[in-house]
Amino acid sequence: MWNLKNLFQKHAHEIQRVLQKSGHGADEAEDLTQDVFLRILGAEAPQQADNPRAYLHRTAKNLAVDRYRREKIAAIDAISEERYLELADDAPGPETIVSDRQQLALLQQKLAALPPQMRRAFELYRLQDLTIAEVARELGLSVTRTWTLIRQAYVQLRSALDDDNEQ
Structure with a gap:
């Protein structure tokens, strides 16, 4: 040893x-x-x-x-500090942050405006990560009806974002 x-x-x-x-x-x-x-x-x-x-x-x-x-x-080239500072920053710029916050506020507003059952189905599925079958059980609906509600919520929310982007 x-x-x-x-x-x-x-x-x-x-x-x-x-x-x-x-x-x-x-x-x-x-x-x-x-x-x-x-x-x-x-x-x-x-x-x-x-x-x-x-x-x-x-x-x-x-x-x-x-x-x-x-x-x-994987050759690594040394770069000067000046060149390093010129590299693009991956962090979002102020315009992107403002735009994202506006879209989030719009989505929250449109989500609140959905019919209560549709909103509840969407929130359970999307925000609480339940399966469609679990959401259907929770709401006392069929799986088909639950999927229809969730899909309609997606369509309405997507439409709100598309309309906002066109302006």
Whole structure:
């Protein structure tokens, strides 16, 4: 059984130097060195290897190759802070926020104006996530009648939004 603490103290600096000499930056070599020991910590088979130093170096080389392949596939380009600040923001702008709030207020108004049974069926189905059969049971209606009420509510609410967008 390997003593991981002793192995780290004895070989970590050496592995990091080898990785740096093979073209990895200091930070990357340090990360890869830590990954080597994490790999050993999570594996059982290498504990049986005769030469821990050779195993550590082979693991380091394999991890370095894996990182190189991963970077080759998904190359990451560093950009300046100025360029970063020019990138588009995914957050909605003030116009979108105002428009969405107006549409929400309109929908709330139109929902309140629906006939009570239709509104209740729609709310149970859409807002409380009940199935149509559960809504039908709750309202004491047939499944077909319940679906008709929900569909009519959708049509009226969609129509209200379409009319608002045309203006």
